[in-house]
Amino acid sequence: MPRPSRPLLSVELIVDAALRAVDTAGDFTMPGIAAALNVRPSSLYNHVGGRSEIVELLRERAMSAVRVAASQAADETDWTTTLAAIARSYRDAYAAHPRLIPLLTAHTVRSHAAVAMYESLARTFRRGGMSAQQTLDAITTLDAYVLGSALDLAAPEEVWSADATTDPDFAEVLAHANTPDRADRAFDAGLGALIAGWSASVAPR
Numbered sequence: 001m002p003r004p005s006r007p008l009l010s011v012e013l014i015v016d017a018a019l020r021a022v023d024t025a026g027d028f029t030m031p032g033i034a035a036a037l038n039v040r041p042s043s044l045y046n047h048v049g050g051r052s053e054i055v056e057l058l059r060e061r062a063m064s065a066v067r068v069a070a071s072q073a074a075d076e077t078d079w080t081t082t083l084a085a086i087a088r089s090y091r092d093a094y095a096a097h098p099r100l101i102p103l104l105t106a107h108t109v110r111s112h113a114a115v116a117m118y119e120s121l122a123r124t125f126r127r128g129g130m131s132a133q134q135t136l137d138a139i140t141t142l143d144a145y146v147l148g149s150a151l152d153l154a155a156p157e158e159v160w161s162a163d164a165t166t167d168p169d170f171a172e173v174l175a176h177a178n179t180p181d182r183a184d185r186a187f188d189a190g191l192g193a194l195i196a197g198w199s200a201s202v203a204p205r
Contacts, residue, residue: 009039011047015057019097022058026099055107062100063113065093068120079128080195086120087146087191094150101147129202138198145194149187 017036021028030051034041048054067089094101109115118139125135159182162174176182 009037009043009047011057013037014044014048014054015061018054018058019061019100022099022103023097027103028054052107055103056110058100059104059107059109060111060113062093062097062104063111063117065096066090066113066117068117079124080199082124083121083128083142083195084191086117086124087142090117090146091150091153091187094147095153098151098154101151105147125198128198130198134201141194145190149183149190152183152186155183 014033014037017033018028021032021036028051030044031041033054034044048057066086068086109118121139121142122135125138126132130138158178160174160177162171166174
């Protein structure tokens with residue numbers, strides 16, 4: 001019989017199927033991946049160790065899209081500029097697959113691409129004058145902010161609904177809510193506030 005034009009099964013195909021399932025339903029199962037690829041569930045284990053490995057492969061796929069500044073280039077740039085660039089790229093990577101976020105946050109980070117980004121963040125914060133404890137707190141805060149902002153990009157066009165009982169102050173705020181750039185404006189404003197606070201918390205060098 002002629003050989004198939006492409007492999008019937010590979011790690012890439014398994015990750016592709018898992019990502020499609022997460023994008024559609026927010027999770028995946030091994031039998032579900034096998035059915036999507038028209039193979040037996042046992043065949044998957046010839047390529048991956050199990051569900052946990054696939055979760056980390058999904059993280060690797062997402063984090064590979066994050067642009068991390070090279071050390072030499074970062075050293076020649078103000079640390080806040082480097083930080084903002086990483087944060088924006090991090091948000092963009094997960095905005096493409098927001099349903100991955102709850103799944104990935106339930107698992108220990110082991111992905112090489114993810115660790116490389118956190119290493120870059122640690123170098124950047126330390127270069128800005130933060131202690132190790134301050135850096136840990138800042139990375140944790142940035143993580144929560146970026147991932148929450150990525151989820152916000154998946155929100156419906158009308159985030160809040162108002163009626164005659166809505167408080168007038170909030171109703172006035174909502175007049176500016178349903179605009180295409182709402183999420184981007186909020187992200188930039190919040191990131192600027194975080195960076196300003198971090199800058200003020202360290203002694204000038």
